[in-house]
Amino acid sequence: MFWRIFLLNAAVLTLATALLLLGPVTVSTPVVLAEALILSAGLAIMLIANAALLRLGLSPLQRLARTMATLDLLRPAPRPAAAGHGEIAELITTFNSMLDRLEAERATSSARALSAQEGERRRIAQELHDEVGQTLTAVLLELKRVADQAPEGIRMELLQVQETTRGSLDEIRRIARRLRPGVLDELGLASALRSLVNEVPSHGGLTVGRRLQTDLPELGKDLELVLYRVAQESLTNTVRHARASHVELTLRRIHDGVELRIRDDGRGLQGAPEGAGIRGMRERALLIGAQLHLEPGPGGGTDVRLVVPLANAANGSD
Template sequence: MGVVTDIRGRGRAAKLRSVSLFWRIFSLNAVGLIVAAALLLGPVTVSTPVLPVEALMVVGGLAALLVGNALVLRIGLAPLQRLGRAMATADLLHPGARAPVSGPVETAALITTYNTMLDRLEAERAAGAARALSAQERERHRIARELHDEVGQTLTAVLLQLKRVADRAPEELREEVSQAQEATRAGLDEIRRIARRLRPGVLEELGLTSALRSLAGEFTTDGLTVRHHVCGNLPHLTEESELVLYRVAQEGLTNTARHAAADRAEVRLRPVAEGVELLVRDNGRGLDGAPEGSGISGMRERALLIGATFSLAPAPGRGTDIRLRVPAGTEGGRR
């Protein structure tokens, strides 16, 4: 019996939604005018001068008509107000939020059109982000190759020349030549470090686990200690997913080193239901209500590229948690 009542209630609600806003307002106005005309033609008359009872009846009828119109407009326009709030808070970096389809037929059609437009915009943004990030990775590889092959080789040649100069230089100049050698060697090491960040060769050659271990070691300095923990039973990941995981971990540690004022951080990668979860946690100053910068936006876009879920939240106690949940791929990934 309850099921039948529920079905009938849904049927009545569907019929009510199929009535347009125009006919709702028109029907209520028509009913009010018909009732007023019937009363004037029937027992209700207006005297000259107007009697208090007659004035009260006219005012009461007018008030009832206005209240009815207000209720119809309030009910009919409420879905438009919800649509306006949904449009004001829409963010393509936080996809999936849709305005509920309700109200008269015109309003429901408008909300449906908006949701369809949002679907198309999110799909186009994802495609555009994929092309942009792919071009960015190609440019990173090109710059890394030029730094390694051209600038690196040039500095190596300078080191060899300085070695020959040091062998023939007088005693009073050898200290200065030695300092030049150390500065050149430090510049060469920095060039190699930048090239490794631009093009993670360890990821391509040894896999994600070794790449994250190397990344943690790279960011471990005198003021920051980075621990890493990668589970050994990870599901298969596509190369694209592995690259996004690496880049998000790299950007998260870069933000920690530059802005968090932290002395400890950790990188964890573990299997979860239907995928893996990356956690980058630090014990720094936390979010402090600061607006998201280009680094966070870039991580969100990379997450959208592979259908992953990205979140940024305060860490337990103090600091920041960056989480990236990536669905497992159908291709065999490197581990």
């Protein structure tokens, strides 16, 4: 860029000097109209040529600047083309290489973080099930034994305590299943999603529908876990924030892969910034090479789609 601008200016100034030295053109004092017009025309030509050259040469940098301003590693976009000449093309190529490294490093760190998170969830779920669950089960048995021997008035109070303890035990088991759904490992994705839908609270008037195909390609544990977590987070967001009356969960095979879709009729996104839950879904989708689409529904509400390419699904089995 430096040399192109320098050579252009040098050419214009050399031409102007040659005209003054060798041509009939002179500069008088005071300046006459013809001389002023010639000098003004030369200056205008030089400015226009410089502006055109700068506009043409810097346009790839402007596109690169727009890409840098809107860059989001959780939403991969096509790389800017290495257009331009010399240093500009080299700069864009270097930027693309840096972006590749950043995405690879983020994917690696996200995979480690999510793996550690799943391990911690598994450990907590196991402790809740084995330790807290067994302790409360023992408390229930002891309460029953004491209630059977207690007077009538005290027996009714003990039975109420027993029901409260049983409710707490059911809640702990439900939390443990959400932390690490054993049904996912034992019976597969469809059964785990069916169980997840059945656990959605209906006291707020929310109804949940499901359409789960059974003729899916073989999926690995990692892919099944991502599909399950995306469905879990989407349903949780619907219950907490959407104010919806109906939500539909669909799992089906499409021509180029597997699609998970959660659509509700709530109040929609409303331009709210993405929270940790949605960004977590995007990170999980990137780890398996899937595409996550979060859009307004056709009739309002929110439409969440996770598309796993067929090649990824075929290569995802353990």
